Amino acid sequence: MNPSIFLFRLSIILLPLHIFASERVGDWGPIKDVKDPHVVKIGQFAVSEYNIQSKSGLKFVNVVHGEF
Numbered sequence: 001m002n003p004s005i006f007l008f009r010l011s012i013i014l015l016p017l018h019i020f021a022s023e024r025v026g027d028w029g030p031i032k033d034v035k036d037p038h039v040v041k042i043g044q045f046a047v048s049e050y051n052i053q054s055k056s057g058l059k060f061v062n063v064v065h066g067e068f
Contacts, residue, residue, distance in 0.1 A: 031066040039063055 031039055040063060047060040 028067045031063075031068055034063040034066060039066065
């Protein structure tokens with residue numbers, strides 16, 4: 001197969017994938033599982049850091065909603 005034809009076909013396939021992927025960058029979406037241990041740890045960290053910076057006494061209870 002001619003290399004230029006191969007590259008042309010490859011670009012026809014990859015270009016739409018690149019456009020789709022580049023449009024998705026920066027989109028926000030809801031967190032699907034707010035009870036995921038990683039999400040809970042992030043919430044606990046956020047409350048802890050807020051308490052340190054503002055010298056307040058907030059207490060972390062649970063994550064209700066979030067976006068990623």
